[in-house]
Amino acid sequence: MNRSEPVSVLDGERKEKIKDIVCDILEIEPAEVTETSMFKEDHDADSLRAIEILAALERTFDIVIDQAELSRMENLQGVYAVVDEALEA
């Protein structure tokens, strides 16, 4: 979960973009979400919202994210890590 720190290709702008996407899909205000607040437990997300987030990230960043990664995309920190890896791939 701390993979995004040392070798990250994610800059602040991309992180903001990711946060916007997540907030838009979960229908929450950016102030409500933290890097570690849980989409499902804290923000009422379900599996369909998770797939929406995955699809939006793929389109926005022109990347491919394996569906198996959904289990890691449980909060912003997890999403940053998954997108980071996909961008480097």
Added chain:
Amino acid sequence: METARRVVITGLGAVTSIGLGVEAFAAGLREGRSGVRPITAFDTAGFAHANGCEVTDFVPEEWIERTDPAELGRASRFSVAAARMALRDARLTDADVRGRASLVSMGTTDGESRDLDDLVAAQVERGSEHVDPALARRIGAGRLSSGIVAELGLTDVEAVTIPTACAAGNYAVGYGFDAVRCGDVDLALCGGADALCRKTFTGFYRLGTIAPDACRPFDRGRQGILTGEGAGVLVMESLGSALARGARIYAEVLGYGLACDAFHPVAPDRDGITRCIRLAHRNAGVRPEDVDLISAHGTGTKANDVTESGAIRQVFGESPPPTVSIKAMIGHTMGAASALSSAACALAIDQGFIPPTINHTEFDPECGLDCVPNEARVADLRIVQNNALAFGGNNAVILFGRYQER
């Protein structure tokens, strides 16, 4: 209930990837034929895998007599053709149908979404002014049933298209059953139709539910569905009408149950399915131990098959009857699925065999069902149950029986 009439199936029409017409469909079921092939309906570039069960040898002019096929979308062509096949099979002329109070009910998941694919593509690529009016005119899902009415020139008729997704075929058959049973109509043409389209494939692909190669219901290694297409139509009439004209009777419709649990947008709910099966049994006057075969919804996804099996065991105990899924052969034909499996149930009862669940390699103890793997089985079937489960927990179960004089 003294006026309740018995309802029998006297004709079948089937447009499927394993055969056109009832004889070819029945032969395909018996042989365990597979309709799987790479999808050609749309450009599949960008998908890691894109197999489907497409109908490739369908020529609308060979079946449709009065309507210009250009005025019908692909699903409506299937619908009208299947109705034509069913009437021919029932040995009913257009005049016979016109002379009776009748009902046409067709179920669908996507209506004419193939045309919608094309319309949206034109709009996105070239702008709204380039949308083809001929396509726009034919996209209404109501055309699936009204197309049959127009083809046959019916006037004393109710036409309804029931859009309850993957359980829609059973909904449509149940609707017609009620109308014949209570005497509102003497004849009902009921079933379902859908055409393979990019939207549906992409949706299921996105959900991670499309199998990479083949559909393996109740198999330990199952990986999902394959999208399919086609139409199934049943001719149903009152027993009195069938006997009076000396019609061949495939099977009797005993009753059905509908139950929407609205538990989750896409995940099936075991208890909701159980409730629907029990409602169907009560409506049909059938006990679980009377059922000789279950034609399952059996999509081949991890979630469906284990959940449906759980519901079946809740109702039937530890030794349920053989439970098969013809989706292994014809794919998931969406709104046509339970109409085609209704036709398969009627054929199984009439011809004394159980269609196999093909592509089977490994028994899944979590499902724990006898899915009649790979080879059809000779069987004396008196009562057969047809499950249909849709997104939203919108479920419909029908019971069919061998026709016997009382």
